[in-house]
Amino acid sequence: QVHLVESGGGLVEPGGSLTLSCAASGSTADKSPIGWFRQSPGKERDFVAAISWSGDNTLYADSVKGRFTISRLNANNTVYLQMNSLKPEDTAVYSCAAAPFRIAVPYRLYEYKYWGQGTQVTVSS
Numbered sequence: 001q002v003h004l005v006e007s008g009g010g011l012v013e014p015g016g017s018l019t020l021s022c023a024a025s026g027s028t029a030d031k032s033p034i035g036w037f038r039q040s041p042g043k044e045r046d047f048v049a050a051i052s053w054s055g056d057n058t059l060y061a062d063s064v065k066g067r068f069t070i071s072r073l074n075a076n077n078t079v080y081l082q083m084n085s086l087k088p089e090d091t092a093v094y095s096c097a098a099a100p101f102r103i104a105v106p107y108r109l110y111e112y113k114y115w116g117q118g119t120q121v122t123v124s125s
Contacts, residue, residue, distance in 0.1 A: 006020060021079070030074050033050060035048075036081050036095070045109060046061065059107055081094070
């Protein structure tokens with residue numbers, strides 16, 4: 001069982017930066033790959049980025065590659081999503097999710113078992 005709580009969302013101007021946090025707790029939190037997904041009104045939930053349980057491997061959607069950075073600090077079981085050069089199309093509810101232990105970095109929705117409640121990110125002038 002893994003419990004996830006996101007924080008750090010808010011309103012930011014285009015070109016600005018924001019850092020999201022995902023605090024994980026539970027017996028297997030430190031062995032779980034963690035992913036970030038986002039969903040805009042009327043759209044499907046999309047993969048954004050993911051990181052392996054060790055933090056050694058990461059994966060990004062093409063739309064955020066070079067602008068977003070995912071990292072994790074296992075000492076406090078927290079995963080961060082640093083978002084730079086934000087665009088209006090990045091506006092969405094961002095959710096983190098945990099997958100059962102594996103070596104590979106998962107990116108498909110069905111691979112993730114536990115989900116946080118989400119945090120709103122709005123990019124607007």
